[in-house]
Amino acid sequence: MNNKKKPVVGIIMGSKSDWTIMKNCCETLKSFQINYDVRVISAHRTPKRLEKFIKESKKKGIEVLIAAAGGAAHLAGVTASLTTIPVLGVPMESVVKGIDSLLSTVQMPAGVPVATFAIGKAGAINSALFAISILSIRYPDINKKLKKYRENFEKKVPKRPF
Numbered sequence: 222m223n224n225k226k227k228p229v230v231g232i233i234m235g236s237k238s239d240w241t242i243m244k245n246c247c248e249t250l251k252s253f254q255i256n257y258d259v260r261v262i263s264a265h266r267t268p269k270r271l272e273k274f275i276k277e278s279k280k281k282g283i284e285v286l287i288a289a290a291g292g293a294a295h296l297a298g299v300t301a302s303l304t305t306i307p308v309l310g311v312p313m314e315s316v317v318k319g320i321d322s323l324l325s326t327v328q329m330p331a332g333v334p335v336a337t338f339a340i341g342k343a344g345a346i347n348s349a350l351f352a353i354s355i356l357s358i359r360y361p362d363i364n365k366k367l368k369k370y371r372e373n374f375e376k377k378v379p380k381r382p383f
């Protein structure tokens with residue numbers, strides 16, 4: 222990547238209470254030296270902030286957006302309706318274990334896609350890895366790191382369960 226300081230991933234979450242899970246997303250991006258811009262933005266509580274952030278994202282050169290929300294989780298969907306930047310949705314755990322969040326995020330009408338990940342920590346990490354995968358098409362240094370990550374990952378899994 223040319224400009225090391227420029228954020229290329231935008232991460233938004235519906236509440237500060239989502240941070241304990243979403244910090245795993247940020248840590249994953251950080252481990253690949255990928256710059257991101259992280260904010261608390263809610264589709265319901267701060268709609269104006271959301272619109273402003275999306276407009277600025279395009280200008281700033283953000284290439285992927287990650288949106289995490291729980292319960293009536295409309296954040297990723299509303300984000301996708303306002304931009305053509307790819308939107309990755311992460312359902313947060315909730316009073317009904319995140320099933321509501323998952324369905325709210327994944328059940329988008331045809332025409333407005335949101336790539337939806339697993340509920341909670343696995344989704345937070347995988348959304349970052351998926352963003353990395355998207356960026357790896359354009360940036361050879363990221364592609365190299367991703368390949369290395371996959372190789373190391375394979376080495377860590379034992380061949381036998383005993």
Ligand code: RP5
Nearest residue numbers: 235236238289290291292313
């Ligand atoms: C959603 O409501 C947030 O994304 C969060 O997962 C959930 C609960 O928010 P708080 O009541 O903890 O602020 O908008």
